[in-house]
Amino acid sequence: MDGGGVHGTPVLEETFYILSKKNTVYRVKLTEKGLSLQKESNGNTKIEVIRIDDIVGCRCMRSKRRSGGSCACHPNAIRRNNVRVVEENSSEQDEKDVSAYLYIYAYVLKKYRVKSGQKRERMTITLRFRSFDKYEDNMREAQKWRLAVKCLVKNKSIPRGILASEDSQVTAQSFFHLEERKLLVLLNPKSGPGKARELFQQRVVPVFAEAEIGFDLYVTKHANYARDFVRTKDIYQWRGVVVVGGDGIVFEVINGLFEREDWQTAVKELPVGVIPCGSGNGLAKTISYAVEEPYDQNPVLISTLSVIKCRCAPMDLVRVETKSQFLFSFLSVGWGLLSDIDIESERLRAIGGQRFTVWSVARLIGLRTYRGKLWYLPVAGCRVQSAQTYMSGLTRSVSHCAETGSKPRDIFPATSYTPVHPSHSCHDSINSRYRPLQEVGCDDPVTDSLSLETSLGPALEDLRDGDEFGRPRLDSYYSAASRRSTYFSTAGSDYRSVADNCSYMGVHGGGDIQPRRPNSNVRMYGPPSQLPALTQPVPDHWSSIEGDFILVHASYQSHLGSDCLFAPNSKLADGIIWLLVIRAGISRGQLLQFLLGLSSGSHLLIPQAEMIPVTAFRLEPETSGGHMTVDGEVVDYGPIQAELMPSLANIMSM
Numbered sequence: 192m193d194g195g196g197v198h199g200t201p202v203l204e205e206t207f208y209i210l211s212k213k214n215t216v217y218r219v220k221l222t223e224k225g226l227s228l229q230k231e232s233n234g235n236t237k238i239e240v241i242r243i244d245d246i247v248g249c250r251c252m253r254s255k256r257r258s259g260g261s262c263a264c265h266p267n268a269i270r271r272n273n274v275r276v277v278e279e280n281s282s283e284q285d286e287k288d289v290s291a292y293l294y295i296y297a298y299v300l301k302k303y304r305v306k307s308g309q310k311r312e313r314m315t316i317t318l319r320f321r322s323f324d325k326y327e328d329n330m331r332e333a334q335k336w337r338l339a340v341k342c343l344v345k346n347k348s349i350p351r352g353i354l355a356s357e358d359s360q361v362t363a364q365s366f367f368h369l370e371e372r373k374l375l376v377l378l379n380p381k382s383g384p385g386k387a388r389e390l391f392q393q394r395v396v397p398v399f400a401e402a403e404i405g406f407d408l409y410v411t412k413h414a415n416y417a418r419d420f421v422r423t424k425d426i427y428q429w430r431g432v433v434v435v436g437g438d439g440i441v442f443e444v445i446n447g448l449f450e451r452e453d454w455q456t457a458v459k460e461l462p463v464g465v466i467p468c469g470s471g472n473g474l475a476k477t478i479s480y481a482v483e484e485p486y487d488q489n490p491v492l493i494s495t496l497s498v499i500k501c502r503c504a505p506m507d508l509v510r511v512e513t514k515s516q517f518l519f520s521f522l523s524v525g526w527g528l529l530s531d532i533d534i535e536s537e538r539l540r541a542i543g544g545q546r547f548t549v550w551s552v553a554r555l556i557g558l559r560t561y562r563g564k565l566w567y568l569p570v571a572g573c574r575v576q577s578a579q580t581y582m583s584g585l586t587r588s589v590s591h592c593a594e595t596g597s598k599p600r601d602i603f604p605a606t607s608y609t610p611v612h613p614s615h616s617c618h619d620s621i622n623s624r625y626r627p628l629q630e631v632g633c634d635d636p637v638t639d640s641l642s643l644e645t646s647l648g649p650a651l652e653d654l655r656d657g658d659e660f661g662r663p664r665l666d667s668y669y670s671a672a673s674r675r676s677t678y679f680s681t682a683g684s685d686y687r688s689v690a691d692n693c694s695y696m697g698v699h700g701g702g703d704i705q706p707r708r709p710n711s712n713v714r715m716y717g718p719p720s721q722l723p724a725l726t727q728p729v730p731d732h733w734s735s736i737e738g739d740f741i742l743v744h745a746s747y748q749s750h751l752g753s754d755c756l757f758a759p760n761s762k763l764a765d766g767i768i769w770l771l772v773i774r775a776g777i778s779r780g781q782l783l784q785f786l787l788g789l790s791s792g793s794h795l796l797i798p799q800a801e802m803i804p805v806t807a808f809r810l811e812p813e814t815s816g817g818h819m820t821v822d823g824e825v826v827d828y829g830p831i832q833a834e835l836m837p838s839l840a841n842i843m844s845m
């Protein structure tokens with residue numbers, strides 16, 4: 192929420208009152224930048240603005256008919272704030288109340304007392320339209336607001352003339368141009384501590400419902416399920432793929448796309464989003480770090496908002512070649528200490544992210560060194576970066592935690608608000624009949640605790656035992672034991688069961704993805720390599736290091752995990768592989784400092800940690816015994832080479 196002004200010509204504006212406060216008026220204006228709530232009370236004016244970027248969606252509703260139970264004898268039947276609403280086409284409408292309600296859902300940045308940071312909090316703004324004596328007319332007005340808000344949220348033009356039209360059919364038809372294909376959701380129930388189903392159901396689905404995002408959900412049944420799914424299905428029926436899991440399943444989806452003959456179209460048309468439920472979650476953290484969102488307070492919410500906003504952003508990939516295969520990597524290539532910790536700590540998966548800390552200590556005690564040769568192609572004009580250079584990155588990361596409010600995309604400059612005099616519309620003459628939604632608490636002053644419901648509102652409460660409007664869900668995958676309910680989808684706000692929506696799934700609801708056989712010969716496509724084959728020598732102008740190493744680890748993302756700021760200066764599409772080298776000879780004390788510094792990025796202050804910006808590298812181990820990993824997955828131990836493929840992937844961001 193913003194205390195500043197809202198600029199631009201209002202798309203819509205209206206005056207609302209509060210029944211309990213005779214001298215208080217709210218002038219509500221919707222502009223391309225946001226929703227401005229101007230409170231005028233006893234000569235004082237206060238404006239607060241909810242940015243369009245913070246709004247996810249809105250719904251129109253009508254009062255619900257009171258059942259016999261909604262009386263003083265059955266206090267539980269009365270909803271919080273004493274209002275119950277149903278969808279406009281519900282049979283339970285209260286015919287006596289001609290009001291139409293507009294619920295606007297937003298997730299606004301709020302100051303967070305702990306560590307003086309920020310976090311996003313849910314807010315519901317409720318506007319009650321009741322200036323007309325017919326419900327249809329009030330609903331038409333509410334629908335105009337809804338249409339305008341939705342167009343602005345989706346960055347689409349508002350159909351001309353609609354807002355002045357008195358014809359509700361015209362308004363209703365205008366919603367068609369906002370319709371979009373559903374999202375494909377691939378959920379790994381085994382990722383991280385195994386809570387992906389619950390997290391998705393409880394934390395993601397309600398926000399999707401508010402944004403009226405339709406999706407089809409598939410729960411993976413085995414390793415490579417997601418990879419084969421995107422390889423073999425008609426994926427263009429969806430407008431994007433959302434991975435609910437960790438980086439391993441993101442890797443599967445990306446590589447599945449490159450196993451399609453039409454990989455160029457697939458990669459371009461199917462942006463990939465991620466809801467973090469794994470133990471590492473490097474990509475999810477990197478995406479939010481790039482736009483300075485307060486991820487740590489609520490990773491699932493921040494990532495869900497990225498998926499909803501779906502501002503497609505390019506992301507570099509790296510083509511990696513080993514003796515036996517080539518693949519596309521989005522996160523890292525590793526050899527030595529960090530890979531060993533990642534892979535060997537798998538046995539502690541049940542304890543979640545803590546497994547990395549515990550195994551770091553173990554590996555430090557039993558420290559290994561590896562002999563080998565490293566060649567690399569430095570980024571033109573870039574040198575090995577000194578600790579000093581990294582201070583800029585560190586400063587950024589520290590300020591990111593402390594004052595995430597300094598967003599680069601600040602759409603409300605701190606200038607004062609100029610009131611716009613409302614033009615005379617049909618409402619002006621009957622403004623005095625407008626009453627805001629006193630029942631839902633609109634009588635609070637325009638402050639943080641305004642009528643705008645920042646706490647868990649009725650919508651979310653209702654979702655616990657039914658959907659937002661009190662309907663029982665037709666289906667849910669929440670019960671892991673229920674086979675039938677493993678798949679469900681929403682279209683807008685509707686939940687549908689498998690039986691309703693099985694045309695593309697086949698009778699078994701997607702069960703035709705069989706586990707991959709070892710050494711299965713699936714062909715990989717994608718852009719060809721520009722490097723010599725692994726068996727050929729590297730070009731003469733490449734640099735090289737030979738000797739004993741503690742680790743060689745490359746990444747193209749800022750974060751390897753949600754608490755591992757590996758390359759603070761990395762950007763999603765900077766055209767750089769950040770190659771970190773630590774040679775043997777470093778003391779255990781310094782290594783401990785290095786490992787401790789990974790969470791803040793200060794590991795780069797250790798003099799022995801050389802960070803080299805490159806566009807390609809080759810590594811040839813000469814000793815055995817360790818692990819080589821690509822995006823956290825083990826690959827053949829032996830020669831490996833990697834080359835940057837700039838902006839090859841398309842991801843969902845805020």
Ligand SMILES: Nc1ncnc2c1ncn2[C@@H]1O[C@H](COP(=O)(O)OP(=O)(O)OP(=O)(O)O)[C@@H](O)[C@H]1O
Nearest residue numbers: 382383412413414436437438439440469470471472
């Ligand atoms: N139903 C399943 N049963 C077993 N394994 C699965 C299933 N679905 C996917 N997998 C495999 O689980 C692996 C790990 O998944 P994922 O990345 O989601 O979680 P994670 O490893 O905990 O997280 P991170 O990669 O961020 O550390 C993937 O490589 C995938 O192949």
